[in-house]
Every structure is written in C-alpha cells, then in structure tokens.
Amino acid sequence: MFFSDAETISVITNDGRNIVGVLRGFDQATNIILDESHERVYSTKEGVQQLVLGLYIIRGDNISVVGELDEELDANLDLSKLRAHPLKPVIH
Amino acid sequence: MLFFSYFKELVGKEVTVELKNDLAIRGILRSVDQYLNIKLENIRVVDQDKYPHMLSVRNCFIRGSVVRYVQLPPDGVDIDILHDATRREARGP
Numbered sequence: 531m532f533f534s535d536a537e538t539i540s541v542i543t544n545d546g547r548n549i550v551g552v553l554r555g556f557d558q559a560t561n562i563i564l565d566e567s568h569e570r571v572y573s574t575k576e577g578v579q580q581l582v583l584g585l586y587i588i589r590g591d592n593i594s595v596v597g598e599l600d601e602e603l604d605a606n607l608d609l610s611k612l613r614a615h616p617l618k619p620v621i622h
Numbered sequence: 623m624l625f626f627s628y629f630k631e632l633v634g635k636e637v638t639v640e641l642k643n644d645l646a647i648r649g650i651l652r653s654v655d656q657y658l659n660i661k662l663e664n665i666r667v668v669d670q671d672k673y674p675h676m677l678s679v680r681n682c683f684i685r686g687s688v689v690r691y692v693q694l695p696p697d698g699v700d701i702d703i704l705h706d707a708t709r710r711e712a713r714g715p
Contacts, residue, residue: 532661532683540679544688546643548675560659560685572675594641594688597665597679604678614674620642620688 532556533598539564541588542595546617548572550599551586560590570609572617577610594620624711628704629654629692638668638693639684645673647682658686 533539533553541549541562551567564586571579629651638648639660646669649662663681667673676682 533681540676542643542645542675544643570675590685593685594643595645595647595676595682595684597676597682599678600680601678603680607677612674615672617645617673617675618643622642622687 532596538599538601540597540599541593542597542617543588544592544594544620546619548617549583549586549588551583554585557590560593560596562588562590562593562596564588572612572614574613574615576613578612580609624707625658626654626656628707629658629660632694632698635695635698637662637695639689640691640693641684642688642690647676647684649682652681655686658689660684660686660689660692 535553535555537553539553543549548570549564549567550570551564553562554565555563567583567586569581569583571581633651633653635651636648637651638646640646647662647665647667649665652661652663654660661683665679665682667676
C-alpha cells in the first residue's frame with residue numbers, strides 16, 4: 531500500500547499533529563505501527579519542539595498524510611529556526 | 623468505481639491535492655486505490671512558508687477520506703468522455 535517497513539515516515543494526524551517514526555507495520559485501514567516515534571510541535575514563538583513517544587499504534591481513522599522522510603533533507607533542516615502555525619485539524 | 627478508473631488514467635500527471643485541513647500538496651500522481659487514497663511523488667506543499675511541516679518529505683500517501691479537492695491539469699482531462707461516463711454511471715445498473 532505505501533512505504534516499506536523500516537522506512538522513517540512523517541505522519542500528519544487529523545488533529546493536526548506531526549509524528550515522525552520508523553514504520554513497523556500497517557494494514558488496509560491504514561492503522562500504523564510506528565517505532566522510535568516523536569512528535570514535532572510547531573510554534574510561531576519558538577523552534578520545533580520534539581516530544582519522545584516511543585512505540586505507537588496510530589489508528590487509521592485519525593491519519594491524514596503519511597510522508598516518506600528523506601533523511602538527507604531532514605538533516606539539512608534547522609528545526610530550532612523553524613517557526614510555523616500548528617496545522618489545522620481536519621474538518622469533514 | 624468510475625473515479626477509481628479515472629484516476630488510474632491520470633497516473634504520471636501532476637495534480638494538486640487540497641486536504642480538509644486546508645493543506646494543499648502538488649505532486650506527480652503515482653498511484654490510487656479503491657478508497658481513492660493517493661500516492662504522490664516529488665511533492666511540493668503549496669504555501670511552503672506557511673506549512674513547513676513536510677519539508678523533508680519527497681513522496682507521500684494521502685488518505686482518501688481527508689481529500690477535499692484534486693486539482694487536475696486542464697489538458698489532462700477529456701471533459702466530454704468524463705461527462706459521458708458520469709451520465710452512464712448516474713443512469714444506474
């Protein structure tokens with residue numbers, strides 16, 4: 531369906547959160563198992579905050595986007611300098 | 623079934639997907655499935671300064687349930703064929 535296991539992915543959830551981790555599994559309902567995960571909290575006042583989460587199951591209902599994280603591009607990012615409004619929640 | 627087949631024809635074309643959280647992502651349509659989940663390649667978020675959340679992402683999977691619009695290339699659409707097909711579909715089995 532999507533990326534292979536052991537890929538580092540960036541998930542955007544319906545409530546506007548951004549969670550990054552290693553894909554360990556998924557199913558047809560797009561439920562996801564994410565290992566070594568952390569949430570990236572964006573703010574307009576300070577740089578990106580990273581909250582360590584660990585091993586997570588994210589229910590497919592709550593997932594908007596699953597992105598393949600390019601390690602090279604990510605290494606070039608200075609998260610402490612990024613300022614952004616948090617993503618809006620999904621409205622059906 | 624109709625739109626699934628229709629999107630399959632558009633694989634390889636550049637589209638812009640607008641999501642229900644107002645995020646808009648432009649990219650090459652790589653694949654689509656029965657739920658109209660979409661896979662895009664070489665993406666670029668439309669207002670990248672406002673939405674830097676996907677700067678390190680090149681390819682992504684978008685859940686069909688969260689799509690508001692799919693903006694198509696005008697020359698990628700044969701509007702008469704589409705019009706015809708939807709008319710037939712609406713007529714019922």
